[in-house]
Amino acid sequence: MSEVPVLDHWVGGTAWQGASDRVAPVFDPARGVVQRHVRLASTSDVDAAVSTAMAAAAAWRDASLAKRQTVMFAFREILNARRDELARILTSEHGKVLADAHGEIARGLEVVEFACGAPHLLKGEYSENVSTGIDVYTLHQPLGVVGVISPFNFPAMVPLWFVPIALMSGNAVILKPSEKDPSAANWIAERFAEAGLPAGVLSVVHGDKEAVDAILDHPDIAAVSFVGSTPIATYIYERASSAGKRVQALGGAKNHMLVLPDADLDLAADSAVNAGFGSAGERCMAISVVLAVDSIADALVSKIAERMSTLRTGDGLRGCDMGPLITEVHRDKVAAYIGIAREDGATVVIDGTGIEVDGEPAGFWLGPTLLDDVSTGSAAYRDEIFGPVLSVVRVAGYDDALALINASPYGNGTAIFTNDGGAARRFQREVTVGMVGINVPIPVPVAYHSFGGWKASLFGDAKAYGPQAFAFFTREKAVTSRWLDPSHGGLNLGFPQNT
Template identity: 45%
Template sequence: MRVLENFINGAWVASAGTTLLDVKNPATGELLAKVPLSTSADVDAAVQAAKAAFPAWRAVPPVQRARYLFKLKNLFDQHREEIANICTSEHGKTFSESFNDFGRGIENVEHACGIPALLMGDHLENVATGIDTKVLRQPLGVFAAITPFNFPPMVPLWFLPYAIAAGNTFVLKPSEQVPLSQKRIFELIGQVGLPNGVVNLVNGGREVVEAICEHPDVKGVSFVGSSNVAKIVYRKCGETGKRVQALGGAKNFIVIMPDADMERAVQNAVESCYGCAGQRCLAGSVIVPVGDAYERVRDLFVEYTKKIVLGDGKNPGTTLGPVVSRAHKDKVLSYIEKGLQEGAKLVLDGRNATVDGLPDGNWIGPTIFEGVRPDMVIGREEIFGPVACFMRAKDLDEAIRLANASEYGNASSIYTTNGKAAREFGARVEAGMVGVNIGVAAPMAFFPFGGQKASLYGDTKAHGAAGVDFYTERKIVIERWF
């Protein structure tokens, strides 16, 4: 059984860590690889390699840095199906979901290819007599990213392309649960000819995260994961003077108005709730039908949900794969039990779901609760699984109040044919990303990605112009010539 290695200073090297974790296919239980829990010494080796590479890499003209990304984008396109298959094997999501997962990552590489334009500063002549002022964007040094299990190919590419295109060097810690996509991606990165040390990868767990946050030579950290850990990363980075963007959890509300195109709205809401087995920060979590739309929405939602096909994500007919691990399955099931204890009504029960021929899969069928209140655990905490909760609202005002009462503010959506209602919802709802007749409000690579409240701790959102801001320092030069 292969043991994964770290990628440091242009070479694959064994980790100093001696503890190994199993990487398993969550649909079949097959052991795919073993991943080491690296040590702070491994982190230091990667950071020192990146630090040493920074001066020369910074001096490379932006247009030349961009050419590496052009090569990388083309290489990723050629291997898109291969990476998608790896993602499905290690994560469990369907091939289509994995294919689009990597596709969104590739879009960020493509956008970062425009770094010569994205790095342009500002200039004003004669701000005072004989004095000009200009603003320069400059790289800072070594940046790091700590990424989650739910989008193995995509999320690291929210950060890596912008960091290196801007002239920084980079260290990635992928999720120890799904390290295989990034292993292959870094093998492809190794083919484009980047100087040694510009990009590095360290596998591991908590010790690696803490070492990154505490390392004095790391200038900034990007994190995606639970809000509890995001808050810790934010605090640790603040204590050491680092830049930080820590994207946390979510409890996304989907409001469906009585005037909505009901068939399309409900079908889209079902896809939002159960896509990627609900293991995404933009998944619909709480469905809020407004007024007399409640019964129609609930009945249609149940009807469409019953059409979902649970199975191995590699099978073409599958529309819902397993959750990522047995531990995560147990966590989601505990939330379902908690909902029953709190008095919510289980309309559709996915607890005993099975798939023929795959007894070792981490199966949870689509689950629906109604009678959920905001004070219930299932009404306020992120479940991160294929569980939808229904709440009632008498009007749009109450629906917005329900959404805004959540400690999270990642995304919210409204389905309506009324422009006034859509405009009011967009203006008043406390969420960083808002969908209008869209259930997964995921911005394209050239727009910022991130939430509000407990869904984001840090200086800026991810990718787009916000990513360029995060990875550069604005230097103001005021000059006069005698």
């Protein structure tokens, strides 16, 4: 282990080892080798980080909006100038190809730029003379110290969804990234320090369940934001809520794409491949199920298969179309669903196991896989696979497809491909899903709209980024004010009335 570097926590504006001596391996998934270890925080390490954050939060909440904005603008410029450096970190630890890493950073930058407009978004409301001589106005004030727990699939974008808005709202942040690809979080914290963020306002604490539980239970952490699978999101929400915290926990997905007979099938096929296999399918907004109306199903499957045959799987630094999965364990779990689907009667049109790759043989490889005639009773349909496996379910028409989507326990994203405006309008009204695409396969909202699903895809009342994020990271205070003139009405013990 002495030959492998160890990634420290980032606390108090510098690298920090903490007291725990536990570490975990961080792999290069394209080579299948350990490239570094990351420290795993103990409960006492989290306590120490929170103490540092609390001390820094007191001064940061009093920093002017102009000061916070100056820091955020500077961070935006640094991030934009050095995005190539961050992209290579993402590719080396997650495995996604460089083009996809750059896309992740671009979407994170959108939220940073949105956060720069916080002075407008944090304005309160003012009502003059609601009663004689009395005014009412509202203030938006920070919560204090907040926690952000981010997933492995977007090690830069998801922290950038939450951290800039929490900071601009005047909070100090404890960021706990995935231990599978943790280096991007430290890189972001270091760039914030370069931008002038005071030491202690942003801390990065690495760890596993012990660190997560310490964040959820800590009495001085006021709120927790989380993105991950639904079982973990449920756990996060229930445990943090029971500790009296404000929680937004974004869970898993099983996103359906409905293709009607009048759709442009070439556009639909392109979109299914792009949305199904980008980032090796490790996206909560990935299309994992194509609902093809019977009359066009054969033609659509053929077009999808034709496009898949051109994809090159391999090392993300070599210009390939799709990289490896994050770990060997996850790769094997995803690959098992191919056999499950086959046993349940599906046709394996393209099998991604055992493919030839442009990369080291020990990498965690699984090629793009296409399943046709998938049964809705199969686990391959029901479960969130989170990998490059695209299932085609054949349906009789719009009504059958809508019923399947609405019966799903998930409600993150969905899409419809059609040239019928009436069908599209009906779909957007009737589907019980939080984010809807019309001829758009990955309907992730821009930064000034909020991101989040319905049903088992979101726990808590607030979505990520956009206007809802500023409401989540602040408390509204209503002030009722009267400035008396030299004469007043004397004592009156009756209940106040508006006059």
